[in-house]
Each structure stands twice: as structure tokens, then as C-alpha cells.
Amino acid sequence: MTTQKGSSQPAESDPPPNTTRHRPTTMREVAEAAAVSVATVSLVVNNKKDARIGADTRKRVRDAIRVLGYRPNALAKNLVSGSSRFIGLVADAIATTPFAGQIIRGAQDEAWKHGYVLLIANTEGNEPAEKEAISMMLEHKVRGILYSTWYHRVAQVPAALNETDFVLVNCFARDSDAWAVVPDEVQGGRAATEILIRHGHRRIAFLNTTTPSPARDGRLQGYREALESAGIPFDPNLVFDAYPDQEGGYAAVEGLVQCGVTAVFCHNDRVAMGVYDGLRQVGMSIPEDIAVVGFDNQEVIAAHLRPPLSTVALPHYRLGAAGVRLLLGLDEAPGNGVLRIVCPVVERDSVSTRQEKAPANM
Amino acid sequence: MTTQKGSSQPAESDPPPNTTRHRPTTMREVAEAAAVSVATVSLVVNNKKDARIGADTRKRVRDAIRVLGYRPNALAKNLVSGSSRFIGLVADAIATTPFAGQIIRGAQDEAWKHGYVLLIANTEGNEPAEKEAISMMLEHKVRGILYSTWYHRVAQVPAALNETDFVLVNCFARDSDAWAVVPDEVQGGRAATEILIRHGHRRIAFLNTTTPSPARDGRLQGYREALESAGIPFDPNLVFDAYPDQEGGYAAVEGLVQCGVTAVFCHNDRVAMGVYDGLRQVGMSIPEDIAVVGFDNQEVIAAHLRPPLSTVALPHYRLGAAGVRLLLGLDEAPGNGVLRIVCPVVERDSVSTRQEKAPANM
Numbered sequence: 001m002t003t004q005k006g007s008s009q010p011a012e013s014d015p016p017p018n019t020t021r022h023r024p025t026t027m028r029e030v031a032e033a034a035a036v037s038v039a040t041v042s043l044v045v046n047n048k049k050d051a052r053i054g055a056d057t058r059k060r061v062r063d064a065i066r067v068l069g070y071r072p073n074a075l076a077k078n079l080v081s082g083s084s085r086f087i088g089l090v091a092d093a094i095a096t097t098p099f100a101g102q103i104i105r106g107a108q109d110e111a112w113k114h115g116y117v118l119l120i121a122n123t124e125g126n127e128p129a130e131k132e133a134i135s136m137m138l139e140h141k142v143r144g145i146l147y148s149t150w151y152h153r154v155a156q157v158p159a160a161l162n163e164t165d166f167v168l169v170n171c172f173a174r175d176s177d178a179w180a181v182v183p184d185e186v187q188g189g190r191a192a193t194e195i196l197i198r199h200g201h202r203r204i205a206f207l208n209t210t211t212p213s214p215a216r217d218g219r220l221q222g223y224r225e226a227l228e229s230a231g232i233p234f235d236p237n238l239v240f241d242a243y244p245d246q247e248g249g250y251a252a253v254e255g256l257v258q259c260g261v262t263a264v265f266c267h268n269d270r271v272a273m274g275v276y277d278g279l280r281q282v283g284m285s286i287p288e289d290i291a292v293v294g295f296d297n298q299e300v301i302a303a304h305l306r307p308p309l310s311t312v313a314l315p316h317y318r319l320g321a322a323g324v325r326l327l328l329g330l331d332e333a334p335g336n337g338v339l340r341i342v343c344p345v346v347e348r349d350s351v352s353t354r355q356e357k358a359p360a361n362m
Numbered sequence: 363m364t365t366q367k368g369s370s371q372p373a374e375s376d377p378p379p380n381t382t383r384h385r386p387t388t389m390r391e392v393a394e395a396a397a398v399s400v401a402t403v404s405l406v407v408n409n410k411k412d413a414r415i416g417a418d419t420r421k422r423v424r425d426a427i428r429v430l431g432y433r434p435n436a437l438a439k440n441l442v443s444g445s446s447r448f449i450g451l452v453a454d455a456i457a458t459t460p461f462a463g464q465i466i467r468g469a470q471d472e473a474w475k476h477g478y479v480l481l482i483a484n485t486e487g488n489e490p491a492e493k494e495a496i497s498m499m500l501e502h503k504v505r506g507i508l509y510s511t512w513y514h515r516v517a518q519v520p521a522a523l524n525e526t527d528f529v530l531v532n533c534f535a536r537d538s539d540a541w542a543v544v545p546d547e548v549q550g551g552r553a554a555t556e557i558l559i560r561h562g563h564r565r566i567a568f569l570n571t572t573t574p575s576p577a578r579d580g581r582l583q584g585y586r587e588a589l590e591s592a593g594i595p596f597d598p599n600l601v602f603d604a605y606p607d608q609e610g611g612y613a614a615v616e617g618l619v620q621c622g623v624t625a626v627f628c629h630n631d632r633v634a635m636g637v638y639d640g641l642r643q644v645g646m647s648i649p650e651d652i653a654v655v656g657f658d659n660q661e662v663i664a665a666h667l668r669p670p671l672s673t674v675a676l677p678h679y680r681l682g683a684a685g686v687r688l689l690l691g692l693d694e695a696p697g698n699g700v701l702r703i704v705c706p707v708v709e710r711d712s713v714s715t716r717q718e719k720a721p722a723n724m
Binding site: 024069071072073074094097098100101104105108112117118119120121122124129132135136138139140141163245246247250270273274277280298299300301304305306 | 632
């Protein structure tokens, strides 16, 4: 990290802007420096293994490329090979959520590993923008397209995607055999509930979202499965609907307190943050009076609540990486085309403080 | 938004994956359908205005393109024109902050407006990744590069950037005349303090960050300027250092309470969130006992605290858009090469509740 002391303002220098741009080195200049033909340079640059060029000549060309700082034209290379080293990534909301960034990072790291570059387009869910983005990618002869959404949902697959290979990331298509990579919501819901069961809780509320979604259905199913495995009967009165943000969590606290639970699994970390505020309001402590588990492991929230929130992370980085691996044929899709990625548990202090308290001396 | 009811699982259908890929239409097929030569199709596609092609023929070709779904090869087009319609965007942390997303969105919207496409690379501050990203962009003959950082700071400009036009976004170079677009930290600090002064406060603390940065220096300067304009003497005892997250804000509350201020300007929204927790702990109310202003307008926090936080927004979207405009020569850089963008005020309820309370009846 670059830091600085004193004045933060850049030097107020004279006008002339960034006009010192170097002229790029040409293939001809490389050829002259290496005393070979332009055709020979081209063969070396394009790594034609079968071209009859001596090791000596090859080395001379490589040295000249290095010394002169020659950059081969990737566009020309792509044109010769008939396809590009691009993978397209269409995202519906890079801007409004930190989650999309992790999908991009996972996809990019995996793409680079295999010599591909991402062409990213952010559409903000706008249909004309989406159409334009996919056209742009097809015109650039992408190897394929990842079509991603910022929250796990059913997607309407744009028709133009069928013109290339594609993988849906964080979404899936109904009545279609399109490949998709999604978080395993059922396993995540089960894992969240199991944290609470493991700490001795048996009366556990679930604040589920009001928004119909795979997350809503899957996490509820996971909650029920965890209870069942632990021999705890499912009580529908302990499942509450809460709008999936802080205000929703806050509003649900009254119901929580009335039904006398000792623990609550919140649909997401924002809801948990609202529950924190509501419990404080009525003088209840976390985890002593009520243990809380969230979902998402949201960067700026989860670790910074008081106490820090135990939660289940959405595996966005892995979703992006797995999407690229499916697209490039490095991994196989399961039979039904939908690959589910595990949501890992992140334990902090909202279920029990890390140093177990001595039960006397309280 | 696509929603769904009932089971969230996609249909478990038979294996065959996305193999129904259509073969792309060729230029020859367009030529045949329009009964013209391939050369004529090429002239129409490349929009050669001076080519002598009748309006009738031009229309016939365009119709065939539409009906057959032909997509011109952008790579070939770029190669013919000698440069591409790409703008590179190097970002140091797409993944770990929602801010980077807004820079990308602003840059993309502005680029698309002018027929350019962004090539985005996320480097996570890793130097080899950064070098590789810039090489990739230069090889794709980008029109220029935006080099952006997730927080406002001094940047070491990578040497390879000099091979093309570039603009620094959210950072600037010391002792250099490189063009840069940065947030106006001084104006932002002034605006934040002025919200509090406008509501009658005269004893106003400033919880500044411990990290040396343009934000640290600029916001302090803005705070001092606002006090001075209002005729309030600057008291260095009211400026506190706080680590710039929730824990830092929480830890600063004791000092705040002891010095008897009626208002506090926090370096960022995360610090303000910690101050909320700390004030609640000691039984003080916001805004009645202490008014609070943050900085950043951080998506998942600011609007969702109790009460919602008044703050000053960082203009990330505009930073990205302004960077593209400078790069394309649509706007001129100021004399010193550094363009400062205004940080807008976002008023909520942490300074005064929106319905002014009647002073009796309390």
C-alpha cells in the first residue's frame, strides 16, 4: 500500500498532459534488429512449432522482442486462429453489490490460468444493454459466455446466448438443460441451523425472506432437515417472514421474543443486523439471551457487528471459477447440468463467546 | 425480476448439455442471400460511406444481415482500422469493495455511449497481475487505459502505461503531470461539517482515520474551513484518531463523551456505525444527545442504521465516467491535470429527525 505524509495534493505542475506516449515497436523493427525477415518474426511470435526455424534464429528474434519491448497484436493473432482468447461475462449488477465482484474475481483468476481474458459487461438488468453486451461479445468471437446474476434466481436465457457456449452463474434456467453453477442453498440452511443445534439450542426460529427465491425455499428445507436429523420437531410457528434487510430484521424482533426461542437463524446478515438492534432495544444480549446466525458473510457487516456474527458464506468466488471450468470443459457438469457449490460456515461470537464461560461465577 | 413459486430446483432433465450451438452465419451467405459480392457486403458492414453502392443494394444487404442474424467480426474490423474499440480498466480491488463497482459502471456507461467496450482487469494490488493485465490491454490495441484504485491514494504509475494514453481514477501520481480524476476531499469534509453547523452545533468532534491518505488530510482541511467560515475556533482536542472501521468508532466513544461535544463528523460510515453502538452502550441517543454525520454513503450500511445516517457520498460513478471523458478528449483536464469531483451530501435522520420536534411536549 502506498501511503503518504503531509500535503495530499499532487504537485501543481505545468499543463502539458500525457503526450509523451511512446510509438509502439513494429514487427519490422524486430526483424531488422534480429536480421531476419518479417515472416520469420511472425512465425516465432505465433509460436508455429512446425516452422523450420533454427534455435539460434528463434533466440535472436526473442531477444530482439524483449530488448525493443515489442508487443504482438493479439487482435491479428485471434483473427488468424479464428477465435479469440476472450470469455464474456455478463453481470446484472456489478455496481450495487459487493457479491458480483467476487464472481468476477473467481472467473478472472480461473480464465487467466488458462490464457483467457474476460470481457465484462454490466447490464443493471436492462434488457437492451444485455442484448448489446452479448452482441459485442459474439462479434469479438468469445470462446463462450458466463451469464451471471447477483442473487441466486431463475433466469430467462437470452436467445443470443445459443450462438455460443454458455454457463449460467448464480442462476439457472427452468425447463432447460443449460449448464448452471449455483450455491447449495439447502446445505447452507442446514449448516446454519446445525451451528445452533451443536451449541445445545432446540427452540430455534428462522427469519426467512419475503421474496420468493431458491434461497427462500432451499434454506427453509435445510433448516427442516437439520432439525429432523437432531430429532427436533418442526414448528411452523417459529418460521417468520421478514423483509430481507435491517428494517425487516428489526421488525421481527417482537415476534421472536414472544415465542420464547433461544436462537435465531436469519435469512441474511442484514436481517441479523436489524435483529441485533431490536434485541438491544428490549435489553436482551447476544449470545447469552438469544444466539444469532446470519447468511452471506457480508464483508462490511458480519465481522463488525457487536458481537461479531456467526454466518454461512455464499461461495461467489468459487461460482465464478467453476463457471469458467465448465465452459472450458475442464470440469464436467453433473447429469442435470446444475452444479451446486457448498456454502462454508464462518463461526464468530454470536452463538457462544469463544472462551466458554465457567457456568459458576456468572 | 424473475421470481418463482414452489420448488426452487431446476427440472432434473437428461444429460445432453449446451450442444445445440448454431453455426454462425458467414459473410458469403449474406452475399448470396442479397445477390451481391462478398466485397459489397464487407463495404456495407464497414460502413464505407464513400463506396459507390446504391441505396437499394445497401438495403438488400442490411435486410439479409438482419434475417440471417449475421454478426460482423469485430476483431477483423479493429485490425483494418489499426486500433480497437477497447478501453482498458485496471482496478486494484473489484472484489473487496462495493465502491469499485460504481467506478466500473460509470466508466462502462460512458464508454458505451461513444462506441467503446471496457476490458476490465482486477489485480488485487498484485504487481505481476497488474503487469500482465496492462500487457494484455496493449496487445489488444486499446484506445487507452484507466488505472483505478479502490480508495483515493497516491499511485506508482506502472511504466507500461506510458505506451498508451491513460488516466488515473481515484488516485494520482506524485511529481508527474499524469491526468487524474479524484474525489474532492476538502469540499466533502466541508460539506459534512456544514450539515452539523447548519443545525446549530458549535462543539463538533472529528473522528479522523489513522491511515495517512488524501482523505485524512483533505477532510480535516474541509472541517477546519467550515468551522472558520462559521466563526467557530478550531480546537485540536476535538480531533480524534480512529481506526477506520466499526471497532475504531466504538473505541472512540469514551473520548467523545468526555469532551462534551454535541455532534461528531466520522471519517466514514463504518466508524459512524461503531459510534452508534458505543453511544447506545452508554445510553445516549442519536440525534438528541449527539448528532452524527458519516462519509461514503456505503450501500449496505448508511441508510439502514437506526436512525438512518446523514453522510457525504463518494462520487465513484462520476469518477469512472469522467475518466473515460478525459481519455477520449471529450473533456479537458484542468491546468494541473487533476480533476476533482464533488462529493454530494445525503441527509437522513442522524442530525435531526425530519419532522422537527416541537420544543415543548418533550
